[in-house]
Amino acid sequence: xxxxxxxxxxVCVKQIAHTYARTGKELNxxxxxxxxxxxxxxxYDELAVGAALRAGELAGGGRIxxxxxxPIIAEKELKRCLALGAEGLYQIHMAAEMDxxxxxxxxxxxxxxxxxxxxxxxxxSLDTRNGQVGALLGCHLNRPFVSGVRDFHGASKxxxxxxxRSAGRGKREIIRCxxxxxxxxxxxxxxxxxxTYDSMEKSRNxxxxxxxxxxxxxxxxxxxxxxxxxxxxxxxxxxxxSELNAHDRIKELLTGSRLEKKGEMLxxxxxxxxxxxxxxxxxxxxxxGTRKEPEG
Amino acid sequence: xxxxxxxxxxxxxxxxxxxxxLEKLKRSWRMGxxxxxxxxxxxxxxxxxxxxxxxxxxxxxxxxxxxxxGFLFSLLMGIxxxxxxxxxxxxxxxxxxxxxxxxxxxxxxxxYFLTRRIKSDARTGPRRVILPVALLLVIVxxxxxxxxxxLSIMETPLAWRTPIxxxxxxxMPPSPLLMQIMIRVHFFALLIFIAILPFSFMGHLISGxxxxxxxxxxxxxxxxxxxxxxxxxxxxxxxxxxxxxxTWKQLLDVQACxxxxxxxxxxxxAISGKPLSPRQVxxxxxxxxxxxxxxxxxxxxxxxxxxxxxxxxxxxxxxxVYASPMDKLMDLRRAxxxxxxxxxxxxxxxxxxxxxYGDVNGRGPAHREDWAMHLGVPHISEEGLNAEILLWVGxxxxxxxxxxxxxxxxxxxxxxxxVRFGILGREESCCGDGARRLGDETxxxxxxxxxxxxxxxxxxxxxxxxxxxxxxxxxxxYHGDFEVIHGIPFVLELIKKRKISLKYPENMRMxxxxxxxxxxxxxxxxxxxxxxxxxxxxxxxxxxxxRENALCCGGGGGxxxxxxxxxxxxxQLRAQDVAEAGVNLVGTACPYCLTMLExxxxxxxxxxxxxxxxxxxxxxxxxxRVY
Numbered sequence: 001x002x003x004x005x006x007x008x009x010x011v012c013v014k015q016i017a018h019t020y021a022r023t024g025k026e027l028n029x030x031x032x033x034x035x036x037x038x039x040x041x042x043x044y045d046e047l048a049v050g051a052a053l054r055a056g057e058l059a060g061g062g063r064i065x066x067x068x069x070x071p072i073i074a075e076k077e078l079k080r081c082l083a084l085g086a087e088g089l090y091q092i093h094m095a096a097e098m099d100x101x102x103x104x105x106x107x108x109x110x111x112x113x114x115x116x117x118x119x120x121x122x123x124x125s126l127d128t129r130n131g132q133v134g135a136l137l138g139c140h141l142n143r144p145f146v147s148g149v150r151d152f153h154g155a156s157k158x159x160x161x162x163x164x165r166s167a168g169r170g171k172r173e174i175i176r177c178x179x180x181x182x183x184x185x186x187x188x189x190x191x192x193x194x195x196t197y198d199s200m201e202k203s204r205n206x207x208x209x210x211x212x213x214x215x216x217x218x219x220x221x222x223x224x225x226x227x228x229x230x231x232x233x234x235x236x237x238x239x240x241x242s243e244l245n246a247h248d249r250i251k252e253l254l255t256g257s258r259l260e261k262k263g264e265m266l267x268x269x270x271x272x273x274x275x276x277x278x279x280x281x282x283x284x285x286x287x288x289g290t291r292k293e294p295e296g
Numbered sequence: 297x298x299x300x301x302x303x304x305x306x307x308x309x310x311x312x313x314x315x316x317x318l319e320k321l322k323r324s325w326r327m328g329x330x331x332x333x334x335x336x337x338x339x340x341x342x343x344x345x346x347x348x349x350x351x352x353x354x355x356x357x358x359x360x361x362x363x364x365x366g367f368l369f370s371l372l373m374g375i376x377x378x379x380x381x382x383x384x385x386x387x388x389x390x391x392x393x394x395x396x397x398x399x400x401x402x403x404x405x406x407x408y409f410l411t412r413r414i415k416s417d418a419r420t421g422p423r424r425v426i427l428p429v430a431l432l433l434v435i436v437x438x439x440x441x442x443x444x445x446x447l448s449i450m451e452t453p454l455a456w457r458t459p460i461x462x463x464x465x466x467x468m469p470p471s472p473l474l475m476q477i478m479i480r481v482h483f484f485a486l487l488i489f490i491a492i493l494p495f496s497f498m499g500h501l502i503s504g505x506x507x508x509x510x511x512x513x514x515x516x517x518x519x520x521x522x523x524x525x526x527x528x529x530x531x532x533x534x535x536x537x538x539x540x541x542x543t544w545k546q547l548l549d550v551q552a553c554x555x556x557x558x559x560x561x562x563x564x565x566a567i568s569g570k571p572l573s574p575r576q577v578x579x580x581x582x583x584x585x586x587x588x589x590x591x592x593x594x595x596x597x598x599x600x601x602x603x604x605x606x607x608x609x610x611x612x613x614x615x616x617v618y619a620s621p622m623d624k625l626m627d628l629r630r631a632x633x634x635x636x637x638x639x640x641x642x643x644x645x646x647x648x649x650x651x652x653y654g655d656v657n658g659r660g661p662a663h664r665e666d667w668a669m670h671l672g673v674p675h676i677s678e679e680g681l682n683a684e685i686l687l688w689v690g691x692x693x694x695x696x697x698x699x700x701x702x703x704x705x706x707x708x709x710x711x712x713x714x715v716r717f718g719i720l721g722r723e724e725s726c727c728g729d730g731a732r733r734l735g736d737e738t739x740x741x742x743x744x745x746x747x748x749x750x751x752x753x754x755x756x757x758x759x760x761x762x763x764x765x766x767x768x769x770x771x772x773x774y775h776g777d778f779e780v781i782h783g784i785p786f787v788l789e790l791i792k793k794r795k796i797s798l799k800y801p802e803n804m805r806m807x808x809x810x811x812x813x814x815x816x817x818x819x820x821x822x823x824x825x826x827x828x829x830x831x832x833x834x835x836x837x838x839x840x841x842x843r844e845n846a847l848c849c850g851g852g853g854g855x856x857x858x859x860x861x862x863x864x865x866x867x868q869l870r871a872q873d874v875a876e877a878g879v880n881l882v883g884t885a886c887p888y889c890l891t892m893l894e895x896x897x898x899x900x901x902x903x904x905x906x907x908x909x910x911x912x913x914x915x916x917x918x919x920x921r922v923y
Contacts, residue, residue, distance in 0.1 A: 035722050194639045196534075197635065200738070
């Protein structure tokens with residue numbers, strides 16, 4: 001009996017130190033305090049794991065492996081990704097900072113070594129927002145590349161995989177893509193499952209397989225020379241509480257509260273809210289076209 | 297009646313069948329895992345003698361009281377003559393009179409139950425169970441008719457000792473044969489009843505009683521700790537994937553359910569037309585135990601029903617035999633989430649935020665103390681503070697714009713009273729109530745571990761918390777060596793000790809909405825009312841459904857993060873209660889209730905909608921301030 005072909009899928013997952021706030025006071029730490037960042041997997045790469053599960057399901061079985069580059073900084077999150085349905089975790093053991101060209105070159109070497117019919121990655125990462133790795137991977141591997149993949153629709157009768165991608169301005173297109181291929185994944189109809197307890201336990205004991213390459217093998221092509229961290233944003237203090245007496249309100253204002261925004265919260269049923277909104281537009285001359293845009 | 301050898305043989309057979317049935321019942325409990333439970337015979341006796349829990353529903357409770365005591369007394373009166381005791385005439389006469397009256401009560405009670413069960417619609421009311429009740433009725437009627445015929449033969453029909461029998465004697469022929477037939481019918485029916493007892497609905501006499509004897513002793517608000525196989529050689533049990541994943545006590549709980557439907561009457565999901573019926577959940581598990589115990593429980597309760605539970609504890613509070621449908625639902629949720637990886641889409645973001653940032657909003661620890669800016673709130677570690685209490689803020693207090701105001705009010709009260717308090721700020725994580733009630737026990741445990749470590753770091757001994765969900769979790773589910781007090785009793789104590797004085801009157805007609813996690817779960821009802829009336833000018837009114845019977849706002853059990861797309865909105869049902877009360881202020885003490893009630897009242901589009909405020913805000917607005 002002929003052995004059934006299992007689709008080999010590799011998902012490139014990037015571990016990032018996601019800075020969600022900037023509350024520090026020290027210039028030399030770029031106004032970052034330790035609580036301002038969390039170590040996590042790039043959310044688009046997490047979606048790529050969901051896409052891999054979907055592609056594997058449509059192919060009637062897939063063997064998913066995760067591939068990460070650099071030191072392990074978000075082990076718990078990596079293991080969580082693994083528990084979503086991947087079977088192996090590979091790490092390209094490199095510490096040096098690299099440009100997208102180098103990153104994609106080393107990833108391509110690892111993919112060649114592991115072997116894959118489909119390579120998936122997120123459309124961009126939250127930390128650098130380069131969005132180049134997917135396309136460059138296609139280039140290094142000499143495989144077709146589809147960006148912004150939202151979903152998979154199974155195998156085409158003419159051969160290849162039917163891929164749905166975002167084509168901008170809400171348009172979606174279906175592309176017939178021949179395997180082996182590289183796809184970058186965008187947020188779309190792919191839903192991420194929740195890892196089960198058993199799979200989490202299993203992934204916890206799964207070893208990370210390390211891949212070593214000579215760091216000098218691929219020279220950089222586009223090197224970052226300077227990075228300017230954004231200036232710290234002062235936190236918006238809470239507005240003065242309109243329930244307070246005048247003295248307390250003034251005290252709050254003097255201690256740095258910002259002015260309360262003028263506005264009215266529409267409440268009630270949907271139709272009454274719509275009525276309220278229309279009457280607001282009429283009252284402020286938005287509907288009859290007499291309102292002048294503020295200058296400057 | 298004197299027993300013949302044949303009668304004794306019949307009694308023996310009946311008892312053998314009874315014992316076989318008992319063994320079958322025991323086997324069904326033994327399908328479950330081990331669980332250490334303590335016996336409480338004293339509590340059981342109190343429960344039986346007082347019937348207090350069963351009398352929560354007065355009409356049915358009274359009928360049960362008549363049937364229970366009637367049956368027990370009649371049984372004793374049947375056994376006593378077999379010992380050939382000679383009693384003083386007056387005493388025997390009194391016993392006879394009592395027996396007659398009790399028999400009449402038993403008859404009335406049985407007629408009530410029979411009509412209730414016959415008329416019942418299985419979808420909404422108690423289960424249609426007729427045979428055992430009808431058999432009991434035959435036992436009682438045949439006994440009374442035999443007594444009537446006996447009195448008719450003796451020609452002393454209206455003796456004071458047997459008024460009911462005497463009345464019956466007037467209608468009965470003085471036939472010894474008829475009397476013998478009635479006695480035999482009575483005897484045989486009794487034997488059949490005893491034999492079928494463990495096999496039928498009446499098995500609740502055994503399982504229900506045992507369930508009361510072994511009733512849960514852990515705090516009511518504490519969910520069952522999941523057995524994740526922490527000891528070597530132990531397999532983890534991820535919720536209830538099959539019958540054998542329940543403990544023997546949980547299965548006893550299921551067997552004890554008499555399907556009376558009281559749980560459905562109080563369940564906000566059932567009332568608002570959602571597909572959840574706690575009674576049916578217990579029925580489904582009962583059927584599964586009986587018919588196919590090896591099958592998985594995946595399809596036993598639909599997803600819509602499973603996620604409709606608000607964990608308000610109305611079902612637990614109302615159950616006359618201390619059974620807990622909610623406990624089963626929580627284990628089924630755990631099996632769904634941790635066993636199958638299926639979580640409602642709407643809750644996924646919240647859970648992921650908890651995993652990554654430690655708060656439900658995904659704002660992160662760096663923003664956790666933003667609410668306290670310019671309020672002069674110290675961190676617990678502040679030098680020289682020597683804090684008496686830790687003010688637990690929680691996700692609602694830290695991030696919800698509406699509830700931040702309540703915490704601002706609490707800070708002003710504490711400052712006015714001169715209480716030395718501090719917050720954990722960035723070191724505080726979500727208490728984990730939402731994660732646990734949505735079925736993710738590992739996430740809850742990781743949050744608990746983080747918070748407990750912070751409590752230990754700062755040697756916390758006393759915590760004051762405003763959110764009832766956080767209060768319940770910290771108090772009942774953290775198992776820490778610290779005292780947890782809800783904000784309302786704490787502030788009430790400050791008022792009583794004259795640490796703060798309330799000067800400015802609030803001329804309002806106010807009603808209290810009892811949050812489930814304060815009231816039903818932790819028994820705090822009076823403190824809310826006392827705190828409310830301590831504010832000058834407040835005229836307190838009660839809502840139609842109040843205290844133990846208060847309707848949930850619909851936000852608990854993780855429902856705050858799920859869409860309510862089936863049936864009526866629970867918060868609007870509660871808002872209607874408020875509208876009917878004719879008040880212009882609703883006081884509550886929970887961030888979920890505050891939001892849900894405000895939304896519900898707004899949706900009613902009333903001409904003069906009542907304001908919804910946390911009691912802490914009301915007290916703060918009446919506070920005399922020293923400038």
